[in-house]
Amino acid sequence: MIFTSRSRFETFLQCPRRGYWNYLHGGRGVTLAGSNIALSTGSAVHEGLAAMFRELKAKPNIKALPHATALGIASALTSMFKIGDYQREEGEEHSYQEYVGAEQKALVEGLLWCFAYQVAPDWIERYNIVDVEREERRKISNNPEIWLEGKIDLVLEEKSTGDLYVVSFKTSSSLDSRLVDSYRYDIQGVSESWLLEQRIAETNQRLMENSLKYVEDDIIPIEVHRAAVAYNEAILRAIKPQKVAGVIMCVLLKNRRYERVKGSGKWETLSPLIKGYRKLVGSDIEYAHSWQYSNSANFSGKSILGKGWEPFDIWDSYEGGIKEWVAAIAAGEIQPEERVLAQQIWQQTYYRNDRQMGDWLDQHQAMEEEFVPFFNGDFEFSSLEAKLNNKFWQNRKACMYPRKCDYLAICDSAQVEADPIGSGLYEWREPHHEGELASLVQIEGSHG
Numbered sequence: 519m520i521f522t523s524r525s526r527f528e529t530f531l532q533c534p535r536r537g538y539w540n541y542l543h544g545g546r547g548v549t550l551a552g553s554n555i556a557l558s559t560g561s562a563v564h565e566g567l568a569a570m571f572r573e574l575k576a577k578p579n580i581k582a583l584p585h586a587t588a589l590g591i592a593s594a595l596t597s598m599f600k601i602g603d604y605q606r607e608e609g610e611e612h613s614y615q616e617y618v619g620a621e622q623k624a625l626v627e628g629l630l631w632c633f634a635y636q637v638a639p640d641w642i643e644r645y646n647i648v649d650v651e652r653e654e655r656r657k658i659s660n661n662p663e664i665w666l667e668g669k670i671d672l673v674l675e676e677k678s679t680g681d682l683y684v685v686s687f688k689t690s691s692s693l694d695s696r697l698v699d700s701y702r703y704d705i706q707g708v709s710e711s712w713l714l715e716q717r718i719a720e721t722n723q724r725l726m727e728n729s730l731k732y733v734e735d736d737i738i739p740i741e742v743h744r745a746a747v748a749y750n751e752a753i754l755r756a757i758k759p760q761k762v763a764g765v766i767m768c769v770l771l772k773n774r775r776y777e778r779v780k781g782s783g784k785w786e787t788l789s790p791l792i793k794g795y796r797k798l799v800g801s802d803i804e805y806a807h808s809w810q811y812s813n814s815a816n817f818s819g820k821s822i823l824g825k826g827w828e829p830f831d832i833w834d835s836y837e838g839g840i841k842e843w844v845a846a847i848a849a850g851e852i853q854p855e856e857r858v859l860a861q862q863i864w865q866q867t868y869y870r871n872d873r874q875m876g877d878w879l880d881q882h883q884a885m886e887e888e889f890v891p892f893f894n895g896d897f898e899f900s901s902l903e904a905k906l907n908n909k910f911w912q913n914r915k916a917c918m919y920p921r922k923c924d925y926l927a928i929c930d931s932a933q934v935e936a937d938p939i940g941s942g943l944y945e946w947r948e949p950h951h952e953g954e955l956a957s958l959v960q961i962e963g964s965h966g
């Protein structure tokens with residue numbers, strides 16, 4: 519039995535060699551040792567949003583939002599990476615590890631409060647929450663048995679139409695028009711819509727099979743007849759539209775990490791949600807979230823804060839911390855003309871068509887079927903290098919762009935390639951989906 523996923527398919531498309539190391543090597547795949555800040559922060563935001571929406575599903579009310587957000591933040595922060603256990607940038611000093619841990623936790627909190635102000639109220643008003651991070655699994659091939667697994671962040675139902683939407687949350691260090699446009703064609707929305715549609719079809723069919731067929735029978739007592747009719751009507755109301763109406767992409771902007779003071783070894787994330795500026799004016803302190811601000815009096819339309827202003831970290835130097843800082847921005851108390859909260863979250867609804875879905879499914883299935891002889895050992899190669907060169911080609915364009923590939927150390931060194939785990943640079947991949955995890959536990963258990 520083979521378990522596959524959307525990210526596995528995408529990884530092989532980016533670079534077949536990367537796909538091999540990430541998913542196939544040793545029957546499991548390897549990943550870089552140590553936590554990755556971008557991934558840890560992104561996962562924590564996902565965890566926080568899931569906890570927030572689970573609470574809102576139980577209490578679908580705007581009044582429940584502050585408590586749901588606080589629950590989400592608590593859940594996100596407990597899931598975050600251990601301080602000191604992350605992959606650093608070149609030149610980044612180890613001594614700042616605690617600072618980075620505190621900063622990233624503040625960032626997660628800031629993004630979740632920002633979402634609570636900027637997006638959640640509208641969604642609570644417009645949609646019913648149907649599913650939160652529900653695991654889906656569907657067979658896409660019988661021989662061999664191949665299962666596609668996925669976890670949809672959120673499924674929403676529009677109250678006014680009953681239409682279903684798949685929500686995909688992303689965290690990104692930057693947002694540009696090319697990235698935004700790429701979501702129109704991304705595979706995640708297509709594969710998740712397909713998974714959801716399969717479940718809806720199955721559930722609808724089961725509901726119809728369970729409707730009562732004898733309601734028209736004259737010999738049943740009138741009370742039984744009425745109850746049966748009411749039951750069948752309830753079943754009809756439970757039938758969902760089989761097509762997913764759209765995919766809502768929602769991106770939370772983390773902002774880039776960089777060395778604010780060159781050569782200091784201290785890398786920071788300059789997000790207005792966690793870093794601010796302050797200035798002592800008389801006995802009062804003035805605050806700002808952005809160094810550059812709008813000024814129509816200037817030719818450029820912009821001004822900078824200038825003399826007397828100093829940067830500071832919100833999480834340890836602002837009364838009330840991140841929660842109160844974001845609340846103050848939302849209330850328009852700090853540089854209101856900049857609309858900075860709106861700039862930290864972007865959302866757009868995309869509509870998929872059946873052709874996109876059918877093409878992706880055929881291609882995904884074909885790719886997995888091609889790997890089967892490699893799993894079965896049907897081919898014999900004189901060396902690992904010969905095997906890799908035969909099937910898992912290297913897309914060198916992807917080595918450094920859009921970011922440095924995690925497997926560069928393997929591709930650059932025959933020694934690391936021969937034993938990635940032994941090199942200390944890599945560890946075995948932890949599966950993210952339940953089916954694959956269970957099958958690995960079974961395989962490893964049978965070996966032990």
Ligand code: SF4
Nearest residue numbers: 533536912917923929
């Ligand atoms: S380093 Fe380059 S060739 Fe090697 S796996 Fe990564 S992208 Fe592919």
